[in-house]
Amino acid sequence: MAKRSIMKTKLKQQVINLIKREIPEIQQVKDKVKLEPPKEEKFGDFSINASFLLAKHLKDKPINIAQRIKQILESEEIFEKVEVAGAGFVNLFLSTKYFEPILEKAILEGDTYGEIKNKTKGKINIEFVSANPTGPLHLGHGRGAVVGNTLANLYKYSGYNVEKEFYINDAGNQIKMLGLSVYARFRQIEEPDYPLPEEGYKGEYIKEIARQLYESHREKILSMSSEEEVVEYMAEFAKNLLLDKIKQDLALLGVEFDIWFSEKELYTQGKVYEVLKFLEEKGLTYEKDGALWLKTTQFGDDKDRVLKKSDGSYTYFAGDIAYHFDKLKRNYDFIINVWGADHHGYIPRLKSAMLALGAKEDWFNVVLIQLVKLFKDGQEMKMSKRAGTFTTLKDLIDMVGKDAVIYFFLTKDSNTHLNFDIDLALKKSSENPVYYVQYAHARISSVFREAKEKFNININELDSSTVDTSLLKEKAEKELMKYIAVIPEDIYEITEKKQPHKITQIAYELASKFHYYYNNYKFLQQDDEKLMKARLYLLKAVRNVLRTIFKIMEITPVERM
RNA sequence: GCGCCCGUAGCUCAAUUGGAUAGAGCACGUGACUACGGAUCACGAGGUUGCAGGUUCGACUCCUGCCGGGCGCGCCA
Known part of the structure; x- marks a missing residue:
């Protein structure tokens, strides 16, 4: 852990000013001077590397320069002791008095100690989870939720205005498939042999939704004129229900969102059409093989990408561009997307698109979330949707409690695989x-x-x-x-x-x-x-x-x- | 085949982004309650940083080449 401190910047400036009186050359290497707490406590509270940097300018050995620095600093009362060590490190020992105001700050500020209260660092957006509303949240979503939410809290703490956003994928094939799956289960109540769609959702929860519809909305459904209408109705019903479940599960982890953004509305409000037109007018698109392409290679991607397929429909990419164009127009200083690691190949593409739309280089950021594997009794709990051995986020929270879930999801860099040891999470030691x-x-x-x-x-x-x-x-x-x-x-x-x-x-x-x-x-x-x-x-x-x-x-x- | 990530103690991870003798936790061994909660603490052992070169005062860190593992390369979403 890096040990910087509140007083570091101030102290560094102070130290440089003191040295400057005797050794003006320090001005030239000022930016490279490091004032850092060393690994070992015997090397003091802080250590300064200036002597190494000055060696070239003064044409002298670091150790000799260190001695001079020691003499300069030694007489200052904020230091209890100043020592020279190693090849020329100058180690500083602070006096106890130094910490008194800090202690008082911790007493007065309660559970917001050190938080930057005036949010002047800028306005940012963090999008995370964004799970398809076609089923319960799984462990990967949970990890994304915890990482995204903690990141948001960290940015708030550090003085940013933060908006948390959930992108609802309610437009594409999955929702249609959701409707078809529920429909099939609905029909099965009376005709057990009615087939499930090939790529349909097979979880128990689909059956439950179907049962619910059968019990309380049957008449309404029977009065509908076409199968298509029924499927659409069921899709909408299931989506809303599942979205509610998702919200409930997230609430268990203390996660709440400021913005729920609907993909579907991008289309109904013409935003996809709009952004494509915008790109066309900038001359960044072209037609080939009956499709419309974006020149992403001009912005770092390794190949150009299709926006509009030859059958006239839009790609998912086009929708995503429209979505992020919307974010761009909301004037965030930068945005962070928390994505599953399997999407990492998608980053250059979308980043290129954002540059094409005029975003600054570091405006678009992605944090990746790797897989979570569950371990119990030293064995991996294999998860298979097909076999029905599927552990949801809710299941895990029920097993080990909210605090353990959060803490364990945060123990490793989100871009590395996480082995979640259930036995350990349950131990009281x-x-x-x-x-x-x-x-x-x-x-x-x-x-x-x-x-x-x-x-x-x-x-x-x-x-x-x-x-x-x-x-x-x-x-x-x-x-x-x-x-x-x-x-x-x-x-x-x-x-x-x-x-x-x-x-x-x-x-x-x-x-x-x-x-x-x-x-x-x-x-x-x-x-x-x-x-x-x-x-x-x-x-x-x-x-x-x-x-x-x-x-x-x-x-x-x-x-x- | 091309691209990205990873390889550090038996295990899980650090290492202030190029700085001092590569550090923690767990597991293992030994010890500490007549005292505020022993759900804790202290001490010990444990390493050719995947391998081989290179860059420089200095490399786990940067460059090159291998070896091993993961992921991604659709007019899918």
Whole structure:
């Protein structure tokens, strides 16, 4: 985990200014100077690489330059200690005082610690899940939902206006097939031998929908004049029902959308026609073999793509262009699409189309979601729609709970395969990372209950005016404060890098530092009330930061377990 | 065949995007409750970073070539 900090930028500038007085050449390498927390704590809170960069300019060895830098910085009071190490690293040790305002911020901001409240970074759109409304959500959708939603929360935290969008594929063949499938099941109620369509949906839920229609809408259906009309009616009915189910399942994970965008409306509102006309007028299309093509090769694709087939119908691609043209006109600073990894070959194509429409180079972004495999008793639970051994997202949530689903879906980079270990998710021990981080929160809550009961200390009344934080001198305490200081910028960083899975690492590390502290130090001691209050104050800050992180992930901050 | 992703401890993953002795968790071994929740903590062992070259003060990271795995290459959606 990269350990940047709130004060890093400020501190770097400060350090450079100090060095500049003695070594003006630093101005030339300023942008390359890195002020980073090193891997090992013995190398200090921060380490600066300036001596290596200056070596060429000063024609001297890094180690000698490092010595000069050490002398310059040593006298500053914000540093407890300055050391030269290795081939020329200068290691900086901050004094405890440095962390006091940060602690206070964590106390005051509650579960929004470090969040950038004025959303001035820009307006963005994140589209995710976008499952076909032809069946229940499966595990891949669930992973996409969690990754997309967490990403959205991260961007909000980092100061963006975020709109979450679900694209409803309600136009194409699948919906027609859905109608035909329901229709067949409907007919089967009276004629068991009535055939299912070849590519039809075979799940139990289709039968249930058919039964429902048979029981409560039979008369209406029988009064319809054509089979076509019936199928269309059933498709619409099933679609709405399944879409509702999808919404319910997503709500279980704390996922809600701002915009539900209908593919069908792109066609009914003429938006597909419109965007094709727009592209034609820009001279970016041509006709060949009776079809209309887009010159995507002009924008980086390896071949041109068909927009309108020779039979006169539009390709899915054309609809998608129209959809993203609509997004483009909504003036987002950039957009992110969360897609299944099997669509990765589709990216260059759509990206080219967006460039053709005048989007900026980095406007269109895609985050890919790889497969989820379930493991139980060390065995993979093979999933097969045909064999009926199909585990839905809802099934998984019912098995292990919402928090475990979210956490486990976020443990790995979304672009790598995920093995979901059900046994591990159910374990109530430190092997299970969800319990580990939640336990940290519950433990602190427990300490607070104890503090109230035995010492009559009200946690809500602890603030900077009643607490002397300078008493927090232990190493474990400094570690915690340092980590708290560093977390917001860590979060901004994983946001910009689109690595939502790393939020679990941050949560885990904070929990780990707390558990260490807990095991090695007493908080509720009778003999020193001032120290007791200072430590409880620190715990309160830790709990707030945990809550902040949990909120981003939509995980429950449990008081008791 | 072409393109993209991946290959790091027994397993699952990191490594501040080119920096210090490649780090965590799990599993394994040893130890820690008369005290705030032991659902925890500490210590230990574990590596030729798939292989071979190259670039430079320095490479898990960048370049080239192999080996192995995954995915994608429709006038499907």
